[in-house]
Amino acid sequence: MQVSITVNGEQRTDEVEPRLLLAHYLREVRGLRATNIGCDSTSCGACTVIVDGLSVKSCTVLTAQADGAQVTTLEGLTGADGELHPVQAAFRAEHGLQCGFCTPGMVMAAIGVLADNPDPTDREVREGLEGNLCRCTGYHNIVRAVLTAAQAGPAAGQVPQAQEVEA
Amino acid sequence: MSILGTRVVRTEDPLFLTRGAVYTDDLTDERLTGALHATFIRSQVAHGRLLSVDTSAALEAPGVVAVVTAADVTDLVPIPPPFPFINAEMTRPWLASDRVRFVGDPIAVVLTEERYQGEDAAEMVVVDVDPLPAVVGTAAAAADEVLLFPEAGTNLMASFGDPAPADFFDGCEVVVTQALVNQRVAPVPLETRAAAAAWSPDGRLTAWCTNQGAQQARGQFGDWLEMDPDLIHLITPDVGGGFGAKIGADPEYAFIAWLAKHVGRPVRWAESRSENLVGMLHGRAQDQVVTIGGRRDGTVEAYSLVFDQDCGAYPRIGAVLPTLTMLMAPGVYAFPKVHAQGRALATTTTSIGAYRGAGRPEATAAVERAIDLFAAEIGMDPAEVRRKNLLPAFSEPHTTPMGATYDNGDYTVALDKALEAAGYEELRAEQARRREAGDVRQLGIGLSVYVEITGADNGAGTKEAAELEVHADGTATVLTGTSPHGQGHATSWAMIASDQLGIPVEKITVLHGDTDLVPQGGGTMGSRSLQQGGAAVHQAAEELIEEARRRAAERLEVDPTDLVVDLGLAGLAVRGTPGAAVSFAELAEDERLLVNTVFNADAPTFPFGAHVAVVELDVESGKAQLTRLVAVDDAGTIINPLIAEGQRHGGFAQGVAQALLEEVLYDEDGNPTTSTLADYPFVSATEVPSFELVDMATPTPMNPLGAKGIGEAGTIGATPAVQNAVIDAAAHLGVRHVDMPVTPMRVWRAIQQATHTQQQEGN
Numbered sequence A: 001m002q003v004s005i006t007v008n009g010e011q012r013t014d015e016v017e018p019r020l021l022l023a024h025y026l027r028e029v030r031g032l033r034a035t036n037i038g039c040d041s042t043s044c045g046a047c048t049v050i051v052d053g054l055s056v057k058s059c060t061v062l063t064a065q066a067d068g069a070q071v072t073t074l075e076g077l078t079g080a081d082g083e084l085h086p087v088q089a090a091f092r093a094e095h096g097l098q099c100g101f102c103t104p105g106m107v108m109a110a111i112g113v114l115a116d117n118p119d120p121t122d123r124e125v126r127e128g129l130e131g132n133l134c135r136c137t138g139y140h141n142i143v144r145a146v147l148t149a150a151q152a153g154p155a156a157g158q159v160p161q162a163q164e165v166e167a
Numbered sequence B: 001m002s003i004l005g006t007r008v009v010r011t012e013d014p015l016f017l018t019r020g021a022v023y024t025d026d027l028t029d030e031r032l033t034g035a036l037h038a039t040f041i042r043s044q045v046a047h048g049r050l051l052s053v054d055t056s057a058a059l060e061a062p063g064v065v066a067v068v069t070a071a072d073v074t075d076l077v078p079i080p081p082p083f084p085f086i087n088a089e090m091t092r093p094w095l096a097s098d099r100v101r102f103v104g105d106p107i108a109v110v111l112t113e114e115r116y117q118g119e120d121a122a123e124m125v126v127v128d129v130d131p132l133p134a135v136v137g138t139a140a141a142a143a144d145e146v147l148l149f150p151e152a153g154t155n156l157m158a159s160f161g162d163p164a165p166a167d168f169f170d171g172c173e174v175v176v177t178q179a180l181v182n183q184r185v186a187p188v189p190l191e192t193r194a195a196a197a198a199w200s201p202d203g204r205l206t207a208w209c210t211n212q213g214a215q216q217a218r219g220q221f222g223d224w225l226e227m228d229p230d231l232i233h234l235i236t237p238d239v240g241g242g243f244g245a246k247i248g249a250d251p252e253y254a255f256i257a258w259l260a261k262h263v264g265r266p267v268r269w270a271e272s273r274s275e276n277l278v279g280m281l282h283g284r285a286q287d288q289v290v291t292i293g294g295r296r297d298g299t300v301e302a303y304s305l306v307f308d309q310d311c312g313a314y315p316r317i318g319a320v321l322p323t324l325t326m327l328m329a330p331g332v333y334a335f336p337k338v339h340a341q342g343r344a345l346a347t348t349t350t351s352i353g354a355y356r357g358a359g360r361p362e363a364t365a366a367v368e369r370a371i372d373l374f375a376a377e378i379g380m381d382p383a384e385v386r387r388k389n390l391l392p393a394f395s396e397p398h399t400t401p402m403g404a405t406y407d408n409g410d411y412t413v414a415l416d417k418a419l420e421a422a423g424y425e426e427l428r429a430e431q432a433r434r435r436e437a438g439d440v441r442q443l444g445i446g447l448s449v450y451v452e453i454t455g456a457d458n459g460a461g462t463k464e465a466a467e468l469e470v471h472a473d474g475t476a477t478v479l480t481g482t483s484p485h486g487q488g489h490a491t492s493w494a495m496i497a498s499d500q501l502g503i504p505v506e507k508i509t510v511l512h513g514d515t516d517l518v519p520q521g522g523g524t525m526g527s528r529s530l531q532q533g534g535a536a537v538h539q540a541a542e543e544l545i546e547e548a549r550r551r552a553a554e555r556l557e558v559d560p561t562d563l564v565v566d567l568g569l570a571g572l573a574v575r576g577t578p579g580a581a582v583s584f585a586e587l588a589e590d591e592r593l594l595v596n597t598v599f600n601a602d603a604p605t606f607p608f609g610a611h612v613a614v615v616e617l618d619v620e621s622g623k624a625q626l627t628r629l630v631a632v633d634d635a636g637t638i639i640n641p642l643i644a645e646g647q648r649h650g651g652f653a654q655g656v657a658q659a660l661l662e663e664v665l666y667d668e669d670g671n672p673t674t675s676t677l678a679d680y681p682f683v684s685a686t687e688v689p690s691f692e693l694v695d696m697a698t699p700t701p702m703n704p705l706g707a708k709g710i711g712e713a714g715t716i717g718a719t720p721a722v723q724n725a726v727i728d729a730a731a732h733l734g735v736r737h738v739d740m741p742v743t744p745m746r747v748w749r750a751i752q753q754a755t756h757t758q759q760q761e762g763n
Ligand code: FES
Pocket: A036, A037, A038, A039, A040, A041, A042, A043, A044, A045, A046, A047, A048, A057, A058, A059, A060
């Protein structure tokens, strides 16, 4: 079947199998491999991306369901000038990543948390990230990074405006 | 000011945070163009005779290029046990031929053009197994009634040590004994196992796999595939966590290479999480009995640890872990008499390997639980009992009754610092208040004091290689035999070189994990990397400076001894002659400025520390919430505190997870009941607090950096502290012991039982 999906501002039309998961579409059809797959039970959150402004686990979404949607992945966060998104910058400053496998999903989930609650407490960050697993950091520096990012203001809870590519 | 000891943010991160790391399943290497996808068909039965494997339907399925069974694997011999002391009959077939030995045992492989086609076709392979009784748990294994390897005549893989003498505890006023379970847990690196392989026409193999040491993995590929290792180019891409479970190669990795040769096309494989949870090595899995005896004044006189190590179906690193547990049995204590004995046993379950700490957390958990049991028996504060029995501070090597030679340590100071930071007296007062008031939420305070062995000989010795080159453009390259997978070596190794050469960290590239670039290396495991690999970089920088000095002396026509390193210049300057200087970069213009070196540490190091855990226990539901974890972890000199703290945090969470939550379970038929992440209670952000870290640094004389290992401190120290805290919260109700994971159900039951017993005694 045919889908038309805007990813990181770039719209494309692709022929896909009806059962193709959005996570696999992003990785294999669009070649955006920052988004990782860490489980097969929608438990780990490594696959989290932003779909139409909401953070979702892309392994729970069929590509067909995302037809017409705007999707942002880790690769789409950095500005054209190479400037890091406040959440990316905070993850670096606070050492919020080690092996990096949970990171793309964790960063997107963190943006989702900050979109809902721009000034969260330690506890609220933990609850907001409960569905995102990390084996390396013990969550300590991830929580610190999200709290640090919150200080950057509303931009921390937003993704860059999707730009329509000219036809 | 030296850059060492400062919080340098990681040089790895900009790419990881913008493009993402490139893990094995992300590879787009052109050598893998047209690669087939491998999907393993694994046993659904724990133990049985394999009667038939019908591949005919699968062969007809869309996209299927081949279905491979044991009958096709005629040119490989089964994998022998990895250690000489293991029963030699306990070999591992590449694919099961006549018998399956655990749920997850590989039986066949389908190769398909596309990934999804593999899942479809795998379901069409019909496997007929005649079930045999499962062997679950070490007691069943030791009974030897059902054998995994009938030709071996036993389930005993190996046996270590002798029983304690009959009079071992004679003369003790108090003797306490307790059976403990150090339960089986799953390492669960977020990246599952993955491999890819491509052969070139000249017979050379390029293999990619996620692992903790490319050189060691290449050696195993060579042994198993009976190939000259020089014909193998093994590449470790970015690795999404290892925790010991990715040490060396797994048989599947080498089999992907065999499959690629078999079909004449590149092949790649990335397992699903449910496959990972049965196929990847598990950790821990010891059944222990501790016995501790001494005087009522708190002095311990004798300690014994007897245990069985569940090794799973096929011998892997798990079979050697008992030796580490025995070596570290007495921990930080000056017990006059120590006894330890262990057995390694085969069961019809997933094999056991190294998991963060690997053998040492089991030793610490046992002795720290034993101390608390002893303290409870004599009615003394557990901090006081510890203080009475700790080895006094030592700065010269100390050899324990188990034969370990600790480099240096001050355990009393570590304990005191932890107690002070936690506010121990106030915590006990608050606990007393809540007990008095009969609060539903009781406070528990748990302690552990630990020492561990890091940088032990892992088969490649206690040495590590490094190559350092300064280029004419002022940049530098470091090649290392370590294998970072989250530990930040690219940053720390650059800091070490920068500190000596004056070249900024941003201009130093660190390369690893490619056997063509770095043929020798010990990998990253056992908390060895900084003290051996980092020290090798340090040594390389010193040697490079000497080579530069020789060249600079010629060029500037001065005596080499008149030259000093000028860090601002990143070069050498003539002492007392302003302007007479030459940079390392200039010295590399005519001839490469490059050194290759091997640092040999000669011996391991013994980091130590003390943890205090605080829990709130709801005595009605049995649910404990960890509210604080205060940790002193002394790993000698710290190169980058940001990274060292991150290592501690990660270990703490895994330690807390073992104490409170995580456990791999099998039913009596050997079926795993925790084989998805929906069923396995992986610790999440809500189940741990932010941690309270206390600094302490006692440099080791074993390497010029003064560094000990920090990677495994967290799981070694935190696990018993948290377990002890939960038990302590219910101690006033008569609870003396609860096995890990100390789940609400277990705690609730223990409270019911203790209350019942107390009531009966009261009657
Ligand atoms: S891969 Fe989507 S939740 Fe784990």
